[in-house]
Amino acid sequence: MGLKESWNKFFNNHSETSDNHWDPELNTHYFKTTKDKAFDTVLRYFKQQSGCEINSTSERHGEISVNYKGKRRAFVIATVVMVKPFKTAIDFSITTEGGLFDLGFSHKLITKFYADLQKEMQVLDVHSQV
Template identity: 35%
Template sequence: MFRKLQNLMENHAETSEQHVDERLRTHYFKANKPEVMKVIKQILDEDTNFHELGFSEERGEVTFEVRQPKSAFVVISVVTVRANRTAVDLNVSTESALPFNFGNNQRLIVNIYEILKEKLTFVGTSMAEKL
């Protein structure tokens, strides 16, 4: 409980395999890395609040700025873990005068995952040990 409250107060949020918040666990999709990268590129091109800063399909890394509702810097990491199984992790940071962001970073991560789930076949979360 304390950790969840602490996460709401930080200017940084990221996903991981065993995150205390289930919504922020690594998401796996039934697709290869180029397919996932293509969908991410489409999302960035379609949303005017996203400003692409870097896109490396070779490294499986995308960086972009979010302009509204609150400015943020996002890094998406895409890793193929086996044939037709790809993991997606996100890292979101904000700069502000206040030392907390009231969960905006976490909401952004959840929103991006929801968009990916609409466009790709979602397999599950925290699957590294099962693969």
């Protein structure tokens, strides 16, 4: 991680995942499941989390938006996309409220969400062929 990446990680109020992220923890996670099952799992996960209030859902677009009211307030968008049968990608975009930076809070929240979802669904290696 270079100086620019370190700066962005701690002195920014937004983090999001992508396929080739500079930080391996924020690479898109793929799960061995269908889009519908993954969407239902993510939706159920946020409904069960204290401090999470679901704003809206679009099963057609695979998006769930959540107001997170934990240690810090944040706006979360979870996107669920089926890449091929039984290979579904889940991405997160998180923007924290208040202040100009979040000291890595949005980054840590994404890694927490992924860790929790891996307990519910089987994660695939990014390079696996299913």
